[in-house]
Amino acid sequence: MRNALMMPARFERVGESWRDLLTLCKPRVVLVMLVCALVGMALAAPGLPSLAAVVNGLLGIGLAAGGAAAYNHVLDRKLDVLMARTARRPLATRRLATPLALAWATLLSVLGIGLLLWQVNALTAWLTLASLIGYALIYTAFLKRATPQNIVIGGVAGAAPPLLGWTAITGSLGPEPLLLMLIIFAWTPPHFWALAIHKREEYARAGVPMLPVTHGEAFTRLQIWLYAWLTLVVTLLPFVIGMSGAVYLVGVMALNLRFMVWNYRVWRGQDPRAPLAAFWFSIRYILGVFGVLLLDHYAVAWPW
Ligand code: HEM
Numbered sequence: 355m356r357n358a359l360m361m362p363a364r365f366e367r368v369g370e371s372w373r374d375l376l377t378l379c380k381p382r383v384v385l386v387m388l389v390c391a392l393v394g395m396a397l398a399a400p401g402l403p404s405l406a407a408v409v410n411g412l413l414g415i416g417l418a419a420g421g422a423a424a425y426n427h428v429l430d431r432k433l434d435v436l437m438a439r440t441a442r443r444p445l446a447t448r449r450l451a452t453p454l455a456l457a458w459a460t461l462l463s464v465l466g467i468g469l470l471l472w473q474v475n476a477l478t479a480w481l482t483l484a485s486l487i488g489y490a491l492i493y494t495a496f497l498k499r500a501t502p503q504n505i506v507i508g509g510v511a512g513a514a515p516p517l518l519g520w521t522a523i524t525g526s527l528g529p530e531p532l533l534l535m536l537i538i539f540a541w542t543p544p545h546f547w548a549l550a551i552h553k554r555e556e557y558a559r560a561g562v563p564m565l566p567v568t569h570g571e572a573f574t575r576l577q578i579w580l581y582a583w584l585t586l587v588v589t590l591l592p593f594v595i596g597m598s599g600a601v602y603l604v605g606v607m608a609l610n611l612r613f614m615v616w617n618y619r620v621w622r623g624q625d626p627r628a629p630l631a632a633f634w635f636s637i638r639y640i641l642g643v644f645g646v647l648l649l650d651h652y653a654v655a656w657p658w
């Protein structure tokens with residue numbers, strides 16, 4: 355029973371709606387993307403990047419990525435009902451109305467791109483808009499339902515944050531930010547296909563042509579193993595081209611060792627718990643790689 359100390363039901367509902375609006379933004383995914391963007395910003399500047407550029411850049415990229423995620427919820431609302439992992443989402447359960455979610459996605463996207471245009475620079479704004487369209491429209495509305503290479507192609511949009519961080523500081527592109535982007539691009543298949551193996555039945559029932567559904571589990575496990583090797587090679591390139599130093603090399607090799615152990619277990623296919631464990635480790639791995647890039651930049655490349 356409700357007593358005088360408890361919050362009135364009306365306020366509880368308002369609180370729940372705000373929580374649902376936040377859920378639409380995939381806040382944990384966006385947070386990790388912002389960490390990667392921040393590292394891109396730090397590596398772009400010889401000393402410390404300007405605080406205004408960092409704050410406006412992260413806010414703009416974060417709002418746009420949150421908006422893209424909200425569009426993804428809108429476009430996938432019928433699909434999400436069909437899978438246990440997504441069936442409790444705000445639009446799948448109809449806790450939130452679709453027009454409200456659409457307005458929310460548009461508001462965040464306009465605010466994010468507008469802020470980047472107004473306070474950061476045009477290059478970052480247009481590249482962020484391209485990533486937004488790439489994920490929200492090209493991946494979600496088309497690729498996801500069309501081809502098992504959906505996440506490889508869509509991965510270009512998801513991999514953009516460190517590059518966006520870099521351009522927010524410099525206003526220009528270069529080989530270094532493209533390399534940072536390439537790290538996330540190569541990492542995306544081991545990240546997602548490990549989960550897709552674990553959720554294969556759900557994707558099959560929902561009719562989504564993810565690789566384990568169309569080409570089977572053994573083929574997907576091999577692809578994960580090959581992309582894991584590609585990720586390993588790509589993560590060595592910052593050291594090879596002199597962008598990062600010994601601190602990075604040691605740190606990234608330690609991370610790669612665990613990453614390869616998990617992906618080897620996935621490839622061998624003897625431990626049924628390996629795919630889900632590899633998926634969760636992939637998140638710690640990408641945070642770790644960008645963490646050691648940052649550590650190395652300030653420990654070694656800092657102009658003492
Ligand atoms: C096309 C590219 C990508 C695909 C298809 C993908 C797919 C997924 C899926 C399906 C989940 C599970 C979400 C859930 O159960 O709610 C997930 C979780 C996650 N992904 Fe990705 N992902 C991609 C790119 C990225 C990128 C670029 C990052 C960050 C740099 C990232 C970070 C995360 C994190 C942090 C989680 C855990 C979220 C949580 O704890 O709720 N992902 N990803």
Ligand SMILES: CC(C)=CCC/C(C)=C/CC/C(C)=C/COP(=O)(O)OP(=O)(O)O
Pocket residue numbers: 380383384387415418419420422423426430440482483485486489494498511512514515
């Ligand atoms: C501007 C910018 C940087 C945009 C990137 C936006 C963004 C939040 C990308 C997230 C990638 C992701 C979680 C894909 C999964 O989508 P899914 O639909 O396959 O997964 P789901 O079934 O969990 O919704």
